[in-house]
Amino acid sequence: MATAVPADREKPNGPRSRKGVATRARLLGAAKAVFEEDGFLEARISDIAERAGLSHGSFYHYFDSKEQIFREVAMALSDLLHAPLSTAIFDPSSTASPQERIRAGNRRFLEDYRREAKIIGVIEQVCRHDTHLNMMRFEHEQHDRERVSNSIAQLQRKGWIDPTINPAIAASALGAMVTRFAEMWLVQGLFQPDFDDGVEQLTHLFLNALNLRERPAGAGAAE
Template sequence: MKVSTVPAAESVEGQRPSRPRSRKGSQSRARLVAAAKSVFEDDGFLEARISDISERAGLSHGSFYHYFDSKEEIFREVAMELADLLSSPLSTVIFDPANTDPPAERIREGIRRYLAAYRREARIMGVIEQVSRYDDHLNVVRAERVRADAALVAESIRGLQRHSLADPDLDADIAAAGLGAMTSRFAEQWLVQHWPKCGPERGADQLARLFVNALGLRDAPAGTPTGA
């Protein structure tokens, strides 16, 4: 399978805006993205048709091309919405300045939420992981997101090291990249490929233990800043 990486074509009026300006336009675009996610889940990428996406969104076939140039483009939109969802525990739990839980507990809860979200979206994530191996553009964009998240984690590790709460001999950048890869790959293998066989609590607990133990995290009082 080879997914086209040809840049989106321009309309007769010039380059199409990346986002609609009206509320109705925003709602129609959101309906198309939601419908596309559902169709890709049901049919996979190759078998999904633009006509099916439009019909499921309750819009005309022509309306699709007002917002998207191709099936590839809307698939990438779906994939990046899922990337936003999966990375949200970084800001809502682990690096949330209002969260006063100890760093280890914030990491555990962040991993639990990441895996819970991945589990809910396992069907579409399986399609995304597959297409990413062939769509160069999507692969590059997802890699940029991974690197950005890893940079935040690396800075957090350095902060923990400055507070003598993490193994001082760790290279923060390597540790962040390695632990991030472990987390995402485990999620795909466990929740898409269904191996190993274990319940959601067990899987999340074991992955969190590996993550915390790898950092050599020491107990810290509640309120210790993770990224200080």
């Protein structure tokens, strides 16, 4: 992802050796498991270190605090959830239509969200009180909002999308719709549609909001 990495996502004096990188990754995996099981407030550094097979003191060789490692876990999840933009929607090798790309991207996003729903629920709770983490996520995701906005503008120029839509507003509004829908469904369990139906209905709303046409305006007039 092209966004700049926030300064506290990596301990400045942390290890650069292969073993050090592997140990740091092991701590992040252990932290994710502990936060999933205990939540943020109840999670202890000693539990994270023990889960990773390290001493309590070794933790501080890689991270300054529980807050820092939690933020790194949260940012890694942000990367995962935004990956379908590159692997489905903006895949340069794809020959699929815009509609098919959006549908595939929504499906992969929701599949990942469902699989990681427990830790995502913890992250969303913490973000409601941790303004620093909330801003980190917002800034980290800005590059992807710009990619979506630019794509909408490009499709407008080609006649695929309603030209009266504001691309920047649409990118933010549709992103909020998708993520909030996923949280209400897969984290909070406020409704329980069939998974395929949930994907299809979300995609239907997304496409209708853009007024995304089956073909560019003016194309195929003679057919």
